Amino acid sequence: MKILEIILLLGLVVTAVAAPLSRRLLTTVIIYMAFSLIMAVLWSLLQSPDLAITEAAVGAGISSILFFLTLKKIHALKGTRDE
Amino acid sequence: MSEPKSEKNWRKQFVSWVNGEREPKDRTLFVMERRHINLPRRTDEEHELRERHRLRRFLNRYPLAAILICALLLCVLLSVVIIMPDFGNPNNPTNNEVSEHYLEYAYEETGASNVVTGMILSYRGFDTLGESCVLFLAVSCVMMLLRGQNETDGEEEKRKRKLEENIQRTQPDVILRQAARLLIPFIFLFAVYVLVHGEESPGGGFSGGTILGCGLILYSGAFGPERIQRFFNGRVFAAVRTFGLLLYAGLYGFYIFMGANGLEYGMSFMMPIDLAVGLVVACTIYGFYALFSRGEI
Numbered sequence: 104m105k106i107l108e109i110i111l112l113l114g115l116v117v118t119a120v121a122a123p124l125s126r127r128l129l130t131t132v133i134i135y136m137a138f139s140l141i142m143a144v145l146w147s148l149l150q151s152p153d154l155a156i157t158e159a160a161v162g163a164g165i166s167s168i169l170f171f172l173t174l175k176k177i178h179a180l181k182g183t184r185d186e
Numbered sequence: 187m188s189e190p191k192s193e194k195n196w197r198k199q200f201v202s203w204v205n206g207e208r209e210p211k212d213r214t215l216f217v218m219e220r221r222h223i224n225l226p227r228r229t230d231e232e233h234e235l236r237e238r239h240r241l242r243r244f245l246n247r248y249p250l251a252a253i254l255i256c257a258l259l260l261c262v263l264l265s266v267v268i269i270m271p272d273f274g275n276p277n278n279p280t281n282n283e284v285s286e287h288y289l290e291y292a293y294e295e296t297g298a299s300n301v302v303t304g305m306i307l308s309y310r311g312f313d314t315l316g317e318s319c320v321l322f323l324a325v326s327c328v329m330m331l332l333r334g335q336n337e338t339d340g341e342e343e344k345r346k347r348k349l350e351e352n353i354q355r356t357q358p359d360v361i362l363r364q365a366a367r368l369l370i371p372f373i374f375l376f377a378v379y380v381l382v383h384g385e386e387s388p389g390g391g392f393s394g395g396t397i398l399g400c401g402l403i404l405y406s407g408a409f410g411p412e413r414i415q416r417f418f419n420g421r422v423f424a425a426v427r428t429f430g431l432l433l434y435a436g437l438y439g440f441y442i443f444m445g446a447n448g449l450e451y452g453m454s455f456m457m458p459i460d461l462a463v464g465l466v467v468a469c470t471i472y473g474f475y476a477l478f479s480r481g482e483i
Contacts, residue, residue, distance in 0.1 A: 152389075153300075153389065153390065155388075156389055156397075160393055160397050160400060164400050165400065165474075168403060168475060169474060169475070172478045173478070
């Protein structure tokens, strides 16, 4: 359990550093999604399942969808149908 | 340049100005005429060169400034961490009788065995009511700003969108559709479970409503807006979110008025309140998606 926690915390740091450093906006959003997912697992390990459910639904789900929509509006999604 | 000589004169002028009999002289044009113009008009090339120079200077300084601000923020946060009380110290201000009271009496007083739900919906019910109002108002503002944006788009945008809709109608994404057909019942079931069972297990109004909204978004994304508008159009949307908020306000007002003790009446107030919050949240989530993606519900 300890090892899993350490791996998750390391992943948290790596994703947090990688999100602003990546070149493409789409990659940034996906890395941010991964960050939220790791955070959700960590919340449940910290014995707060209420927060874990909300983090998984809002952080990884809704906010990424809204980010994708925004990227589509400003035509920043490369390789999609509208090109 | 005739300044009023005496105070009396000045006062008389002021009184007449307040009464609306005369206006102070507008000297703007006069001053502008007399101003000496010494700026030679720059040519476009010169302007462009200057702008590029400024941009380069900005880009040179930008990482430096970013690093500086990050370091400053880091120092502030770390210094706050240093002066925070020790972890697990029994004399900490957080270890007072309030949390013990919540943990001990939450089930007796609210009827919810999940203390978090009891706290959010009973002890801090007004706080949650305010949050629901914020969500309601946020959707209303987004509606005001984004509704009908498609009409004001240019010809190019309209053509592109029509093309996209045609592609979606004639060649639907098979993988997305099959996956959605498989997943959506379970998503809705889980959402209802989290909503209704929020007083006894982790979850509750906010998370359940978010999952419900996610299910609606997946449905709308996989099967197109026409399918979802058959049972969830703008009228239903407005009715459901208003009904959710009113149900919350009514139930919570009744609950507080009756002494804030649900168990005496043989029923728990937490479950219907949870449901009301969930309806508001689900409508908010789906409304954001629909308005951002196509400008209508």
